[in-house]
Amino acid sequence: MKRSILTAIGLAVVVPLAVASCSSSPATTSSTTESATAAGPVTLSLAGWSLKTTPEFQALADAFHAANPSITVVPKEYDATNYDTQMTADLAAGSAPDIYVQKNLKNFATYQIGGQLLDVSDVATEVGGDVSGLSGYKVDGKTYAIPYRQDSWYLYYNKDLFDAAKVAVPDGSWTWDDYAAAAEDLTSGLKTAGNEALGTYQHTWQSTVQGLALAQTPKADLLSGDFSYLKPFYERALALQAAGAQADYGTVTTNNLTYQAQFGTQKSAMMIMGSWYVATLIAQQVKGDANTFNWGIAPVPQIDSSTAGTDNTPVTFGDPTGLGINPAIDKSKIAAAKEFLAFVASEDGAKTLAGIGITPAHVSDAVTTAYFSFKGVPTDDLSKFTFGTHDTKAENPVSKYTAGLQNVLGDLHSSVMSGSASIDDAIKTAEDRAKNEVLNQ
Amino acid sequence: MATTLATRRPGGRLRLRNTLTGWSFILPNFVGFALLTLVPVVALFYLAFTSWNVFGAAKWIGTANFTRMVGDASFWTAFRNTVYYTVFHIPLTLVISLGLAILLNQKLRGVAFFRTAAFFPYITSIVAIAVVWNMLFSPQYGPINQFLHAIGVSNPPGWTTSGTWAMPAVIIVGTWREMGYYMLLFLAGLQSIPGELYEAARVDGANAWQRFRNITIPSLRPTTFFITVMLTIGSFKVFDLILVMTNGGPGQSTLVLSQYIYQKGFVENQFGYASSISIVLFAICIAITIFQFLMNKRRDA
Numbered sequence: 040m041k042r043s044i045l046t047a048i049g050l051a052v053v054v055p056l057a058v059a060s061c062s063s064s065p066a067t068t069s070s071t072t073e074s075a076t077a078a079g080p081v082t083l084s085l086a087g088w089s090l091k092t093t094p095e096f097q098a099l100a101d102a103f104h105a106a107n108p109s110i111t112v113v114p115k116e117y118d119a120t121n122y123d124t125q126m127t128a129d130l131a132a133g134s135a136p137d138i139y140v141q142k143n144l145k146n147f148a149t150y151q152i153g154g155q156l157l158d159v160s161d162v163a164t165e166v167g168g169d170v171s172g173l174s175g176y177k178v179d180g181k182t183y184a185i186p187y188r189q190d191s192w193y194l195y196y197n198k199d200l201f202d203a204a205k206v207a208v209p210d211g212s213w214t215w216d217d218y219a220a221a222a223e224d225l226t227s228g229l230k231t232a233g234n235e236a237l238g239t240y241q242h243t244w245q246s247t248v249q250g251l252a253l254a255q256t257p258k259a260d261l262l263s264g265d266f267s268y269l270k271p272f273y274e275r276a277l278a279l280q281a282a283g284a285q286a287d288y289g290t291v292t293t294n295n296l297t298y299q300a301q302f303g304t305q306k307s308a309m310m311i312m313g314s315w316y317v318a319t320l321i322a323q324q325v326k327g328d329a330n331t332f333n334w335g336i337a338p339v340p341q342i343d344s345s346t347a348g349t350d351n352t353p354v355t356f357g358d359p360t361g362l363g364i365n366p367a368i369d370k371s372k373i374a375a376a377k378e379f380l381a382f383v384a385s386e387d388g389a390k391t392l393a394g395i396g397i398t399p400a401h402v403s404d405a406v407t408t409a410y411f412s413f414k415g416v417p418t419d420d421l422s423k424f425t426f427g428t429h430d431t432k433a434e435n436p437v438s439k440y441t442a443g444l445q446n447v448l449g450d451l452h453s454s455v456m457s458g459s460a461s462i463d464d465a466i467k468t469a470e471d472r473a474k475n476e477v478l479n480q
Numbered sequence: 481m482a483t484t485l486a487t488r489r490p491g492g493r494l495r496l497r498n499t500l501t502g503w504s505f506i507l508p509n510f511v512g513f514a515l516l517t518l519v520p521v522v523a524l525f526y527l528a529f530t531s532w533n534v535f536g537a538a539k540w541i542g543t544a545n546f547t548r549m550v551g552d553a554s555f556w557t558a559f560r561n562t563v564y565y566t567v568f569h570i571p572l573t574l575v576i577s578l579g580l581a582i583l584l585n586q587k588l589r590g591v592a593f594f595r596t597a598a599f600f601p602y603i604t605s606i607v608a609i610a611v612v613w614n615m616l617f618s619p620q621y622g623p624i625n626q627f628l629h630a631i632g633v634s635n636p637p638g639w640t641t642s643g644t645w646a647m648p649a650v651i652i653v654g655t656w657r658e659m660g661y662y663m664l665l666f667l668a669g670l671q672s673i674p675g676e677l678y679e680a681a682r683v684d685g686a687n688a689w690q691r692f693r694n695i696t697i698p699s700l701r702p703t704t705f706f707i708t709v710m711l712t713i714g715s716f717k718v719f720d721l722i723l724v725m726t727n728g729g730p731g732q733s734t735l736v737l738s739q740y741i742y743q744k745g746f747v748e749n750q751f752g753y754a755s756s757i758s759i760v761l762f763a764i765c766i767a768i769t770i771f772q773f774l775m776n777k778r779r780d781a
Contacts (some may be wrong), residue, residue: 124746131534149749153535289641293618295611442748454731459643465731476554480750 081375082111084136085362086126088119095397099187102391103382110375112138130155130365137368138376141184141361144175144435145442150363152439156183157364162377166384170400172359173384175433186359186400187383188392190314191431192250193355194218194340198333200236200308204228209337211421212348218309218340219275222284225308238284240307241276242298243291245445245452246356246434247311248272254356254432255342262438264473266448266466273455273462280456288456303329311339313357314426318396321415335417336425346430349421354430359400398426443477528756533749545756555757557732558740561647565736566715568651573711574704577659581666582696595667599660606657610724613653614640640726643733650722650734657721658714662707669703670696705776709769716765737761 087096100112115136117125123146129135130150141147150156163173163182172186194209201208204225213221222238229236241247252272253259259268279285285307286296302310303323317336323329338353346354362383364376382388386406389399393410407427411418435441451469454460460468528545532538549555584595601609616624617639628636637645673696681691697704719738722728728735728743737757745754 127534127749149533150535153533155535287620289619289638290621293614293622293640295614446743446747450729450731450735453727453729454643454733457638457641457643457730459641459730459733468731472554476552480548 080109081372082113083138083372083376083379085112085114086117086136086139087114088117088122090114090116094395095392098391098395099383099388103379107378112379133367135365137365137372138362138379139365141363144358144433144437145445148437148439148441151178151183155366157366158183159185159364159377159380162380165381169402170384171402171431172400175359175437176361178437184361184363185380185384186361187388188360188397189357189400189431190398191355191357191429192311192313192339193336193425195302195310195312195334195336197305197308198335200229200305203232203234211338211424213340214344214347215275215340219279222279222309223282226284236305237286237307239309240298240301241285245449248276249448250356250434251339255354261436261444262440264470264478266469269466270462299323305330305332314398317416321396335419336422338425338429349424352428352430354432356432356434358434440477444473447472447477524755524758527752528759530752532752534751538752545753549756555740558735558737561734562716562736564647565651565718569654569715570711572655573658573662576655577662578666580659580663581670585667585670598663601657602661606720607724609657610721614725617649641730643730646726646730646734650725654721665703665707669700673699709772712768713765716761
C-alpha cells in the first residue's frame with residue numbers, strides 16, 4: 040500500500056517533467072491557427088515590466104484597442120530589473136512576445152546585431168520628425184525600433200526648502216557653477232534655519248555624472264575611448280561632497296539611500312534625476328510615501344551660458360524607450376504590429392502617455408497640454424519650459440562596445456566617488472581598459 | 481526469451497517491481513540533473529571555444545578566448561582578488577569555526593542556545609546580511625567605525641567604500657556567515673573522538689595543549705580535510721555576497737572571477753568568453769582539490 044503511493048508520487052513527478060521537456064513552444068501552434076484567419080481579429084503580445092506599478096503598457100494597449108477594435112494587445116509581464124536577461128532568454132528560446140521594449144539603448148545593439156529586431160523603417164518614415172529619439176534606433180540607414188517615451192534628465196527642486204534657506208529658486212539660466220554655489224548656499228542657509236536637509240543629492244548611478252558630461256561636453260565621444268571630458272564633472276561632484284552640500288557617496292552606498300526618499304522626504308533641496316521621477320513623486324505624495332511640498336523642475340545646469348537660459352535650448356541626456364518587433368512573429372500579424380508601433384509614436388499615443396504622467400517621445404503642444412493637465416505636475420512656466428524645450432542627447436551610442444565601455448566607466452565612477460583613486464588615475468585606468476579589453480574585441 | 485519468462489523464479493516479479501520503484505525515485509532527480517546541470521556543463525566546454533552573443537549560432541574561434549584571457553588585465557585582477565579572498569578566508573574560517581566548536585563542545589550552561597546563535601548567520605538571507613553589514617561598515621555613521629573612534633583609532637578605514645579595505649570587509653562578513661556551518665561539522669567530528677583517549681593522556685600527564693595537539697587535531701583530520709576542500713571550492717566561487725555587498729567595487733577592488741564571468745556573460749553578452757573563464761575557474765578548483773587529496777593521502781600513509 041505504502042509503496043504504491045510512493046510509486047504514484049514518483050510518477051507524478053516524472054511525467055510532467057517528461058512532458059515539459061518534450062513539448063514544443065506553444066507559440067508556434069497558436070500562430071498557425073492565427074494565420075488561417077488572417078482577416079479576423081488579431082491578438083498581439085507586448086512585453087512589459089511591473090505591470091501593476093507601470094501602467095503605461097496597459098494604457099497604450101487600451102487606447103490602441105479603442106482606435107482599432109480588431110486588434111487586441113496583451114501585455115506580458117517581465118521583471119523590471121532582470122528585463123533584458125529574461126528577454127534575451129525568451130528570444131533565444133523562441134517564446135518572446137510579438138512586440139518587445141527596448142528598455143535602454145545599451146542593450147539595443149545586442150538585439151539588433153543578434154538579428155532579433157524587424158526592420159521598421161516604414162513606420163519611422165510614417166511617424167516623421169515629431170518623434171525624438173528615433174535616430175537612436177537607426178543602424179546603417181534602417182530603423183529597428185520606434186520610441187514611445189523619451190525621458191530626459193531635469194533638475195528637481197524643493198521650493199519650500201529654497202524659501203527656508205532664503206536662496207533664489209532656479210530661473211533656467213544656471214550653469215554648473217551656479218548650481219554648485221546654490222547647493223552650498225542652501226546647505227548653510229538650511230542649517231541656519233535649523234533644518235538638516237542638504238543642498239542637493241546625487242544618486243550612486245554613473246549616469247548622474249557621466250551622462251551629463253557626455254551630453255554637454257563638445258566633441259565628447261564615448262566610443263573614442265578618451266574619457267578626459269569627465270574630469271571637470273567629477274571635480275565638481277567631489278567638491279560638493281567635500282563641502283558637505285550633498286550626501287557622501289560612501290554614506291549613500293553603505294546605507295542604501297534611495298533617491299525617492301532623499302528628495303521626497305525633503306532631505307535635500309535639489310536633485311538631478313530623470314523625468315520618470317515626476318510621476319513617481321506625484322504618486323508617492325498621494326500615497327503618503329513622500330511629503331507634500333512645493334516643487335518644480337528646471338533644466339539641468341549647463342556647461343556654459345551659451346545653452347543656458349529660457350531663450351536657448353538646454354542640453355540634457357536620456358535614452359529613448361522604444362518598441363521593436365520580434366522577427367519570430369507570425370507573418371500575418373506584422374501589419375498589425377506596425378500599426379501599434381505607429382500608434383505609440385503618434386500624437387494620440389503620446390497624449391495617452393502624457394495623461395498618466397509619462398514623457399512621450401512625440402513632442403507637440405497638444406501633448407504638453409495633456410501632460411500638464413495630469414494632477415500634481417508643477418505648472419509654473421519654468422517647469423513647462425523644462426518639459427517642452429530641451430536637446431536630449433543619448434547616453435548610450437548604439438555600438439557593440441557600449442555595454443563593455445559602460446562597465447569600465449562604472450568602475451571608474453565607484454573608485455572616484457568613493458575616493459579610492461584620484462580622478463586622473465581612474466580616467467587613465469579606464470582609458471587603458473577600454474583600449475585593451477573592449478575596443479580591441 | 482519466452483522460456484526464460486515462463487520459467488522465471490517467483491522472486492523475479494518482485495525484483496522488477498523494486499527496480500522500477502527504485503528508478504522512479506532516481507529519475508526525477510536524474511532528469512533534473514541531466515537537463516539543468518549535465519547538458520549545460522557539456523555545452524559550456526563547447527561554448528568556451530566559440531564567440532556567441534546568445535542569438536544565432538555560436539562561431540567556432542578555437543582557443544582565441546584563452547589567448548585573450550592571458551592579455552586581459554581585468555581577468556588577472558579578478559584572479560588576484562579571488563586568491564586574496566581565498567587565502568584569508570580559508571584559514572580564518574577554519575580557526576574560528578574550530579575554536580567555536582571546541583568552546584561549544586564543553587558542558588556549558590545554555591550551550592544549545594550558543595550553538596544555534598552561531599549557526600544563525602548561515603541560514604540568514606545573504607541580501608539581508610549584506611545590507612546590514614554595509615550599514616555597520618558605514619564610514620561615518622557605522623557602529624564599527626564609531627567604536628574604533630571610541631577606542632582611539634583616529635582614522636578608521638573606509639571599509640566597503642575604500643579600495644584597500646573593501647576586500648577585508650568582505651572577508652570578515654564571509655567568515656562570519658560561514659563559521660557556524662563549519663563549526664557544526666567540527667562539533668560532529670569532536671563528538672566522535674572517544675573520551676578514553678583524553679583520559680589516558682591525562683593519566684600520562686599531558687596538559688591541555690598537548691591533548692589538543694596530539695589527540696584532537698589528528699582525530700579531526702578527516703573532518704578538517706573535508707572542510708578545507710569545501711572552503712576552497714566555496715571561496716573560489718564566491719559570488720553572491722560580493723555582488724550584493726560591493727558589486728565588485730570600488731573600482732575593481734573586490735571583483736572576483738565568478739562576478740567577472742557574470743559580467744562578461746549576462747551584462748555584456750559575451751557568452752563564449754564567459755564560458756572560457758568558467759572553465760579556467762573549474763580547472764583551478766579541481767587542481768587544488770586534487771592537490772589536497774594527494775596531500776591528505778600522503779599524510780594518511
